[in-house]
Amino acid sequence: MTDASARTGTPTGRILFLSHSHPFGVFRVGSHHYARVLSDRGVDVVHVSTPISLVHRLTGRVNSSRLTGIPRGAERDRDGVLQIVPSTVLPRPLAVPTVARMLQRDGIDAAFDAVLIDQPLLWDSSVRSLSSRVIYRPTDLYPGGVKHALQRRILDQADGVIATSDEVLRGLGDLHVPSLILANGAESARFAPPRADAGPRGARCVYVGALDDRFDWGRIEGWALARPDVEFVIAGPDARPPRALPANVEIVGPVPYADVPSLLHTARVGLLPLSDSPLNAGRSPMKLYEYLAAGLAVLARETPGIGASSDLGIEVYTDDGDADAALERALAHPSPNRSGGALASSASWERKTDSLEQFLRTVPSRSV
Structure with a gap:
């Protein structure tokens, strides 16, 4: 990653977030705030959220009122972040296409300076090919089940880990990559x-x-x-x-x-x-x-x-x-x-983003 200026040291280029939550409901999560601050600093940010599947709609897990305001395709929000909430037939991880294919379907270049994934269900084999730096950012404990299994696959491929608490980091076991504990903040x-x-x-x-x-x-x-x-x-x-x-x-x-x-x-x-x-x-x-x-x-x-x-x-x-x-x-x-x-x-998100950016600079890249 290169510096936007000697004064700020802000990285230029592109960052992809693979997040568990979209920003069109009542909640805001860490990936939304990091994306917002990074975009304000001149980074081209793409934010992909957990797909909303036809199965979820038919079974009532996602009701029609919660779909109001969610764009059907890629859309820049007021902060300049390109938001994507994919629609699929089956829920993840059963859903196809892959993340890379989702991006290409919306005409988005699938090459990034860093990928930060906090939703294990969004992991597939294509994610590793999207960047030379893939960072796992766990926000919760996954002691078992599908998310635990996917988390193990992510850790096998990730170049670094940013956990939101000591307990979450400990829950990952022994790591072979750089790690950071970066708790959530506030606006x-x-x-x-x-x-x-x-x-x-x-x-x-x-x-x-x-x-x-x-x-x-x-x-x-x-x-x-x-x-x-x-x-x-x-x-x-x-x-x-x-x-x-x-x-x-x-x-x-x-x-x-x-x-x-x-x-x-x-x-x-x-x-x-x-x-x-x-x-x-x-x-x-x-x-x-x-x-x-x-x-x-x-x-x-x-x-x-x-x-x-x-x-x-x-x-x-x-x-x-x-x-x-x-x-x-x-x-x-x-x-x-x-x-x-x-x-x-x-504990402002600006200060949290300073720490995130510094960590990204220290993570060695690998060829993809």
């Missing part, structure tokens, strides 16, 4: 509270994110019963609480990414109520820094990647026995949380 400036937000906020706690089996509905119920004077707002798609929740719990459904900061600015505490799922051990929640950037204290279940830092407004609990006390500490933290906001600024 600190976007989430920062308005200057007029000077006074303490009311007793309101909020969660924004996925509501799958890694979310602990029981803990929300427990907090709500213990503190009926506190409002708990849960934002995310497909909310399915196991039973009726107390009246002070409000489920607001999915919130568009652009509207999340204003929602957070109404709250005092950001929640990360992680369930007992072993997959939570490897998570690097983006919401941790987004909450802090928005001026919230954070209340989270302790994991290998999330520990207490009371001076920064990060409170953790281990189980139901100490969860209520942790809530009280989070509610008592000065509001808005200025010290946490300073930490979030140091």
Whole structure:
């Protein structure tokens, strides 16, 4: 890779992301932010997401409302990133064509300075031919199943690894290539509270994110019963609480990414109520820094990647026995949380991209 200028050291050329998520829904993931920042720095970025298959549509796994706004072909977004959400008959990894063929089908030159893949299901034999630098960027634990098997194939071919947490890196076993731990970050400036937000906020706690089996509905119920004077707002798609929740719990459904900061600015505490799922051990929640950037204290279940830092407004609990006390500490933290906001600024996506670019420069290329 060459330098765009001696001042910035920004690499020119082309980078391909093979990502588990497209950016046309309510969520933003790490690949979206890296693609955005790199494009802003002059890199030609192509972002391919997990294909949406006919099988997924027919079985209801992807409903029609979630297809709104997804382009049918390659399309540049407002940040200059070329977005591709392929359509296939069968889901990956059964789907054909290969990634190389998907690119060629849209008239895209299938040669890149680097490929960063975080979705094991997008791996096929053609990926190795797309660049002399293939970087695996695992964002989750895959202890078994199809993704585990594909992850092993990727590691056999990859030139480097960028993991989002220590636990995710350890889960890969012994590596024969350079590696880096690069946790998720936040759009600190976007989430920062308005200057007029000077006074303490009311007793309101909020969660924004996925509501799958890694979310602990029981803990929300427990907090709500213990503190009926506190409002708990849960934002995310497909909310399915196991039973009726107390009246002070409000489920607001999915919130568009652009509207999340204003929602957070109404709250005092950001929640990360992680369930007992072993997959939570490897998570690097983006919401941790987004909450802090928005001026919230954070209340989270302790994991290998999330520990207490009371001076920064990060409170953790281990189980139901100490969860209520942790809530009280989070509610008592000065509001808005200025010290946490300073930490979030140091974890901006611009700084994360600096580290990513530096790593790419150190990874030896191979002939393809």
